[in-house]
Amino acid sequence: MSDCDHKSCGSTEKAWLPYYYQGRARGLKPHPFCAECGLVKNLSSDRPREIGFFLNVLAELGKHYKIAAVQTRLMVLEMERQAMDDGYGMDRMQQEELFVDIAVRMLNVPERALRELL
Numbered sequence: 001m002s003d004c005d006h007k008s009c010g011s012t013e014k015a016w017l018p019y020y021y022q023g024r025a026r027g028l029k030p031h032p033f034c035a036e037c038g039l040v041k042n043l044s045s046d047r048p049r050e051i052g053f054f055l056n057v058l059a060e061l062g063k064h065y066k067i068a069a070v071q072t073r074l075m076v077l078e079m080e081r082q083a084m085d086d087g088y089g090m091d092r093m094q095q096e097e098l099f100v101d102i103a104v105r106m107l108n109v110p111e112r113a114l115r116e117l118l
């Protein structure tokens, strides 16, 4: 969870940054950013997923690997700590990279098994 509620800056103060559409850079586009914490708003076409999506992936993974309930709980805490549910700043690709990174570290499962489920 992010500590910030995110207030967009006004329309005059946008940051010119690369814009991605379907995973490819499509030139620069003005991005609004949060006036409070400075986080740039994600304008990717790939909408971020809910934490629930990743819980389903964990459940699926649990059919093939031994995952204790406490490990799942720790995963959720870590995903919240990393603000993975913060749709303002995170796109789907960033979420997936983070999820794989956390899961490999905390659950000791092969990266390939995770990628197949995303």
Ligand SMILES: [Zn+2]
Binding pocket: 004, 005, 006, 007, 034, 035, 036, 037, 038, 039
């Ligand atoms: Zn903010």
